[in-house]
Amino acid sequence: MMTVCGGAWGLQLIAVALLLGVGEAVTSSDPTSWNWRTLYVGEEKPVGDPLDQFGTLKNAKFIRGKHMFKIAGEGANTIFTVNDQGDMFLNLKLDREKKATYHLTAKLVDKQSNVDVDKPSNFSIQVQDINDNAPVFGGPYTGFIQEMSPKGATVTATSNALAVKATDADDTSTVNGLVEYKLLNGTDFFKIDGNGIITTNVANLDRETTSQYQIVVQAKDMPGQAIGFSTTTTVTINVTDINDNLSTFKKTQYIFSVREDMKVESEIGTVEVEDADEEKNKNPKFQIENAVINELLEIKQDKQKNGVFFLKQPLDYETTNRYAFTVFVTEDIVKNSHVNGNNKAEVVIKVTDVDEPPVFTKREYNISVPEEKFPHEFPEPINAKDPDRINRPIRFSIEDISCPVQIDPVSGKLSLKEKLDRELTREHRCQVTAEEDIQGGKKSYVMVNLVVIDINDNAPKLNIEEIYVCESDKRGQVLGTLTATDKDETNGVFTFMLARQSSNFSLLDNKNGTATLTLKEGRFNTEDSGEHLLEIKVTDGKQQSLERLRVLVCQCNSGRTREYCKPHRRQVGVSVHALITILLCIVTILVIVILLVLRQRYRKDTLVTMGKMSGEIHEQLVTYDEEGGGEMDTNGYDVSILTSARHDGSLLPGPGLYAMVKKPQACKGDMAAMIEVKKDEADHDRDGIPYDTLHIYGYEGPGSLAGSLSSLGSSSSGDSLDYDFLNDWGPRFRTLAELYGVDCYPGDCPY
Structure with a gap:
């Protein structure tokens, strides 16, 4: 807000006075020719006024009518004009706050020739100030002062002193530009000096009573005079807090109910305090003057600086179900203050009963036992009891079937289930369960660490x-x-x-x-x-x-x-079990061979008896160490019914099943077809020789140096088979050579 003092009449008086004023002479280039006096012109001077002439240019060489004056420079011939006689005139209003000085050049010339009569000379025109501007504040302004500060303490802005400054555009070398400050309110608590610095006027500012002040500061120019301009601004002063108030309890008694199975370090309850100071300046300290409670509970501050109780030890309803004690609150404050409230409160903690699981006498059992010692009972049993007043009986168990330890369900005594070997497992961990002996009883667990002690039971x-x-x-x-x-x-x-x-x-x-x-x-x-x-x-x-x-x-x-x-020969050892197994296999093979021999003999006797009854003539098949239908084919045996075919259960005379054994004759037709027919007859003959006997002639011989002994590979063209090489094999194949060899001429046979 700005207040302008003084009217138009006052401004006119000031302008007249300025126009009539004469300054000091200005030095020219030729002091004997130019006679200078400082030229002044008032700002805001109206044009067209008879007093528009504000000065005259003078030169000693000037001759009226023959010479004339001219000007050049800032504002020449526009703002300022000059006549032939050197009179200066103002054509426009001037504003000193925009331009305070004009620099020009004066010339004296001949009217006819327009030639300079004298050297040009520089001069200046000063614009004289009038009080046409009011002071201006640079606000808004916000300051801070700590409560309970001493008298004369400076109001600060952040860390520096708060300076309420106003500026005036008028000339500060005159009273027009000078500014003085004044508080329009709040003078009971604050004061301001000539530099705009605000200080306290009292020493008992209390934030809890008044936390903020808004004071009005006036800035006025032309100090000491009734006329002039003034302006005002509002300064906000915040009173900052210090810890000058004690914390007190909101209530005189606090009651908390806590379960006995609450875990250690759990929160039990909160005792609330109140403090007129800001939260950051609160610093209450809680104290319990009871040694038992101090061992049981711990009190800490929360974010709101209240006291919170935490459990330090487990509670036991059966031992103590109620605790009562007094808690005190104290505080270190910066300034002395009165206590407005209770600094102590009674706290009651009620412990509620819960059904608790069994409690072991130890947190963990460590037991040692020598290896290879079995049976073995451990002297220390596992002990647990029901902590409740009802004191139910406890049953023990080990659920892990791999645990080498067993426990008596009633007494808790431990014993080994098996012999232990440290070289296999050095330590066993078993979990023992203790359960209340009722339906759905509570359970608890404990670890048993069984360490196996080494003995010297292994050879190096x-x-x-x-x-x-x-x-x-x-x-x-x-x-x-x-x-x-x-x-x-x-x-x-x-x-x-x-x-x-x-x-x-x-x-x-x-x-x-x-x-x-x-x-x-x-x-x-x-x-x-x-x-x-x-x-x-x-x-x-x-x-x-x-x-x-x-x-x-x-x-x-x-x-x-x-x-x-040299590589060594490794000995291969055979264990007793392997020898027994081998012997059993040999005995089994011998029994099977004996049974096969007995069966073969039985069949042979049967065929011989049937052959004699039918009157058939059998030929003896000579042994030649050829594999055939079984183990007994290497021995000579009678081939039954070589030339007969079985019809409706009786043996009929005629060509045998294996006719022409001695030397097969070439015949026309396909030998393979005959073999298939004979094989089919043999397959349906239960009393006949097995087919593997026939297999000797049909499929034996490939890969042998002697070639095939069978006539199956012979052509049906009628050419005789050549078996003369059998004669070269020696006496052991003489009989075979007689059977299959060609007739030799007298004198050609080797025997």
């Missing part, structure tokens, strides 16, 4: 299976160092010795768990022997084993690096 074993000796090795050569391992946890010190003395090698026990194998005599050769087998007895003090060490004979280079070793 050599770490090496074979070693080598070079052909070039001499007597006393160290062939290697023997070590051993044991599956047991504590190996002890191993000792080594040869089970049987060797004429070539010696073994020295080093008494440190190792042994050295050395050579007694040299001169080994890979061609004579490929390996030597040593039996070494290894013991760990309690258990011993008999180990075999194979010593290879090798050809080595100069660095005793083996290049060639």
Whole structure:
């Protein structure tokens, strides 16, 4: 808001005074010719006024009527004009706030020739200021002051002092541009100085009473005078908070109900406090003057600075079902303040009963037992009880069937179900369940860690299976160092010795768990022997084993690096079970062979009897070690019914089934067709010889150097088959040569 003081009459008086004023002379280029006085013109001067002339140019060489004045420069001949006699006139209104000084050049010339009479001279025209502008604030302004600040404390804007500044466009070298400040309200609490700095006028500003002030500041020019312009602005001053109030409880008593099975570190309840200060400045401290409660509960601040109780230990309804105590609240404050409320409150915690599961006496059971010890009962039973007042009986169980431990359901005693072996499993973890002995009773669980203690129950074993000796090795050569391992946890010190003395090698026990194998005599050769087998007895003090060490004979280079070793013969051992199985198989095969022989003899006797009854003549088939219809085909036997065919259950005389055995004659027709007919008859003859006997003649012989002995491959052209080569096979094939060989002429046969 701006208030303008002074009217048109006042402005006119100021303008007249400025126009009549004369300044100091301005130095020209020729001081003897130009006579300068400063020219002034008032701003906002009306044009057309008789007083438009505001100055005169003067030069000593000027001759009226002969010479005349001219001007050039800023505003020349537009804003400012000059007549021949040098009188200056204003043609336009001027505004000093836009331009305060005009720079021009004056000339004196001859009217007729227009030639300069004197050198041109520079001069200036000053625009004189009038109070035509009111002060202007740069607001809005917002300041801060801390409550309870001392008297004279400066109102700040952020971190610096708040400066309420107003500017005036008028000339600051005159009273027109000077500004003074004044508070129009709030003078009881604040004051302002000439620089616009606001300070406190009291020392008891209280944010809780008044948190904000809005004061009006006036800025006026022409100080000390009734006339002039003024303007106002509003400054907002916020009172910032400090911790000058104590926190107090909202209630005098707090009651909380808590289940006894609530977990540790759970939230129980909140005691609310109130504080007139802002939340960021609250800092209440809660205190419980009860050692038992301090062990049971812990109180912390939440985001609203209230007190929250947390459980530190489990609750037990059966032990204590009610807790009552007093909690206090204190606070460190910046300024002294009065307590307006309760700084203590009574807290009551009621514990409610719940049906709880059984509780074990230990969180975990760690039990040790030696391996290979069975049966075994553990001295310490598993104990659990019902924490409720009813105290129900407890039953124990182990649901994991792979657990090697069993538990008595009533007493909780543990015992082994089986023998333990540390080398298989070093530790067993079993979960024991304790359940209330009622329908749907509560359950709880505990882990039993069973550690198997090692005993010396494993014999040591050599770490090496074979070693080598070079052909070039001499007597006393160290062939290697023997070590051993044991599956047991504590190996002890191993000792080594040869089970049987060797004429070539010696073994020295080093008494440190190792042994050295050395050579007694040299001169080994890979061609004579490929390996030597040593039996070494290894013991760990309690258990011993008999180990075999194979010593290879090798050809080595100069660095005793083996290049060639004669492969050793591996012994194939047969176990007792394998021998029994083989014997059973042999007995079974013998029984089957005996049965087949008995059956064959029985059939043979039957055929012979039937052949005699029918009066048939049988031929004896000579054995020639040819495979045929079975194991018995290699023996001579009587072929029954070679020349007969069976019709309606009786044997009829006539051509036999296997006629012309001695030497088949060439015949016309297809031999294969005849074979099929004979085979079909044999298949339907239950008393006849099996077909594999016929198979000898039909399919035997491929791949043999003698070729086929059958006539099936012969052509039906009538040419005789040539079996003369049978005579070259020796006496064993004489009979066969007689059967199939061609007739030899006298003197040509070899026999």
